[in-house]
Amino acid sequence: MNILGISCFYHDAAAALLVDGQLIAASEEERFSRKKHDAEFPKLAIQFCLEQAGIGIQDVDYIVFYEKPFVKFERILTTALQSVPRSWKVFGDAMTTWMLDKLWVKNIIRAELGVPNDKILFSEHHLSHAASTFLCSPFDEAAILTVDGVGEWACATFGRGRGTDVSLLREIRFPHSVGLLYSAFTAFLGFEVNEGEYKVMGMAPYGEPRYVDKVQKLYKVERDGSLWLDMSYFCFHHSTTRTFNGKFVELFGEPRDPDWNFFTASSGYPEYYGDKPADFEHRCERNQFYADVAASIQHCTEEIVLAMARALHNETGLDKLCMAGGVALNSVANGRIVKETPFKELFVQPAAGDGGGALGAALFAQHCVLGKPRSFRMEHAYWGKSYRDDEIVDYLRGANITHTRCANEDQMLDRVVDHLRSGHVIGWFQDRFEWGPRALGARSIIADPGRADMKDIVNTKIKFREPFRPFAPSVIVDAAERYFELETPEKHYPARFMLFVVDVKPGQGDVLPAITHVDNTARLQTVHRDQSPLYYGLIERFGQASGVPVVLNTSFNLKGEPIVSTPAQAHSTFMRSGMDALVLGNTIVTKG
Numbered sequence: 001m002n003i004l005g006i007s008c009f010y011h012d013a014a015a016a017l018l019v020d021g022q023l024i025a026a027s028e029e030e031r032f033s034r035k036k037h038d039a040e041f042p043k044l045a046i047q048f049c050l051e052q053a054g055i056g057i058q059d060v061d062y063i064v065f066y067e068k069p070f071v072k073f074e075r076i077l078t079t080a081l082q083s084v085p086r087s088w089k090v091f092g093d094a095m096t097t098w099m100l101d102k103l104w105v106k107n108i109i110r111a112e113l114g115v116p117n118d119k120i121l122f123s124e125h126h127l128s129h130a131a132s133t134f135l136c137s138p139f140d141e142a143a144i145l146t147v148d149g150v151g152e153w154a155c156a157t158f159g160r161g162r163g164t165d166v167s168l169l170r171e172i173r174f175p176h177s178v179g180l181l182y183s184a185f186t187a188f189l190g191f192e193v194n195e196g197e198y199k200v201m202g203m204a205p206y207g208e209p210r211y212v213d214k215v216q217k218l219y220k221v222e223r224d225g226s227l228w229l230d231m232s233y234f235c236f237h238h239s240t241t242r243t244f245n246g247k248f249v250e251l252f253g254e255p256r257d258p259d260w261n262f263f264t265a266s267s268g269y270p271e272y273y274g275d276k277p278a279d280f281e282h283r284c285e286r287n288q289f290y291a292d293v294a295a296s297i298q299h300c301t302e303e304i305v306l307a308m309a310r311a312l313h314n315e316t317g318l319d320k321l322c323m324a325g326g327v328a329l330n331s332v333a334n335g336r337i338v339k340e341t342p343f344k345e346l347f348v349q350p351a352a353g354d355g356g357g358a359l360g361a362a363l364f365a366q367h368c369v370l371g372k373p374r375s376f377r378m379e380h381a382y383w384g385k386s387y388r389d390d391e392i393v394d395y396l397r398g399a400n401i402t403h404t405r406c407a408n409e410d411q412m413l414d415r416v417v418d419h420l421r422s423g424h425v426i427g428w429f430q431d432r433f434e435w436g437p438r439a440l441g442a443r444s445i446i447a448d449p450g451r452a453d454m455k456d457i458v459n460t461k462i463k464f465r466e467p468f469r470p471f472a473p474s475v476i477v478d479a480a481e482r483y484f485e486l487e488t489p490e491k492h493y494p495a496r497f498m499l500f501v502v503d504v505k506p507g508q509g510d511v512l513p514a515i516t517h518v519d520n521t522a523r524l525q526t527v528h529r530d531q532s533p534l535y536y537g538l539i540e541r542f543g544q545a546s547g548v549p550v551v552l553n554t555s556f557n558l559k560g561e562p563i564v565s566t567p568a569q570a571h572s573t574f575m576r577s578g579m580d581a582l583v584l585g586n587t588i589v590t591k592g
C-alpha cells in the first residue's frame, strides 16, 4: 500500500510517502525548488519521494491532500462578507485566486500527476496536524493539541488518540487564533509574518514582559482553554496586507521600522551592522521597548498554550501529549509544558507546521480511513535526499574543486575535530537531509560552542543575522543532563528535533558561552547513537578532545535561503561565506 500525502497552496508545500505504513521519504518543496517557503504544488518533492521508494505515480494507491479547499474557501468568503465594505479587497482577491486555482485542487492533482479521481482523498487541516503527530508518536494513547494560525475554520483543536483512532473533541474557530495573535506582533515588531516568529522568540529574552497587561486587553482565555480575541484591535480578517489596526497602534505605539537593525544595551552592536548610527542611544532605547513587547507577547502565548494544555489534561486525564501546528514550533512554550503542566511526556514531530500536514494526511488515510495497524514511529528526521560518496566526488572533480578524500570515516572525524579545536567553522553535509525547519546534523554548520567569540564569528562570517538570535547546541544524549536541566533526556522527543528550550545548568553557561542564550537557556538537540551514528560519533570524539561533547549547530544556509540540499549548493554556500572547511561525506574541502 503506497500513500502519498501532499500539502501546498498556503506556505511550506511538502510531500511525504508511506509504503505499507512506513515513512520512506518526506521533504518540503523549497529544498528542491530553492524558493524559501515555496507554497506551489510540490512537484519536485513528489518526484523525489517516488524515486526514493523506486516506484512510479501509477503505483501510488492514494494521494491525500492535507485540507479541504472548499471548506477553507467558505471560511474566507463568510468572513469577508461579514466585514463588507472593509473587506472588498479580500473578497476580490479570494475570488480571483481561489476560483482560478486553489479550489480546484483535485483537478490540479489529476492534471499534475495523471491519476484518476478515485485515488484522490482529502483530510482536514487540523486532523492532518493531529494525525501528523499522534500516529507517528511512541504513544498508544495520548491527548492531542493542535495550534496554528488557521486551517479551514479551526485555529486550535483539542483531541485524543488511541491506537489508530484520532478524535478531535472540540475546536477554537477563526478568528480567535493564538497563531494569528503572535503573527500580529511579529508584524508589529518589523518581521515578516510566517517567517519572523522565531525572531520574536529570540528577541523576547532581551526584554522584560512589562506590557503583559496591555497584551491581555487583546484576548480572554476561558477555563476550558477557549480563546477569544478582541477583534477591534486586528484587521487580518478583512485585510490581505495588514494584521493589526489603528487601535492596536494607539495601545502599543508605532510599529518597529523593519529597516532598523535590532540591538539593545545587552545584545551588543555587531560590526557587520556598520558604523554606529548618530542616534545610537535613542535607537537602543526604542529597541529595548520592542524587546519588552516581544517578551510580553511571548509570555502571553506561553500562558495561553499552557492554559489549553491544562484544560486538555483535565478533560482527558491522560499524561502524554502530542502537539502539532505552527505554534508547536514555539520551543520555549514546549519546554514549559513538560515543566509546568501535569503532562509527563510530550511528542512533537520535526515538521510541526503546515509542511507536516503532508505526513499527517498520509497517516490519516493509512490508519483512520483504511484502518491499518500502526507500525511506524518517528525516531529521527532524516527523510530527505542523500548523495553517495562517488556522486560527491564526481561533482567536485567536474567542478574542478580541490578536495581531500579521507581514507575512512575515522580519519574524516579526526580531521573535523582538529578543525573544530582550531576554532574553525565547518559546513557539515552528511546522508539524507532533514524533514522540517531545523538542521539536525545532516545539513548543519558546526563550531566549538566553548569559545566565547564563536557566536559573533558565526554571525559575522556566515549568518549575517541579528545578534539576538541564539545558536543551538547538539549534545550526545548521554551527556545532556550534565549541561542542561532535562531529566531523562532520552524520553523527550522534542529535544531530538530541537523543539525544546531548557535552562542551562548553573555554571555550564561559562563552559558553553556560544550556545547559552541571554536568559541562560538553550534550544538543545539531543543526539542518539542509533539514529545519527556519524553525528553522534563526531560530537563524542570532539568531547574526548575538548572535554565537552557538545557542538554549536546552525542550519546550513545563508540568510534568506532554504537549507542546502545538494553538494553543489553546499559548495556555493561555503564559498559565499566565511566558513573554513566543508565536509561532504568523507571528503573535505578547504579554502586557499
Ligand SMILES: [Fe+2]
Pocket: 125, 129, 148, 149, 150, 151, 325, 326, 353, 354
Ligand atoms: Fe496549520
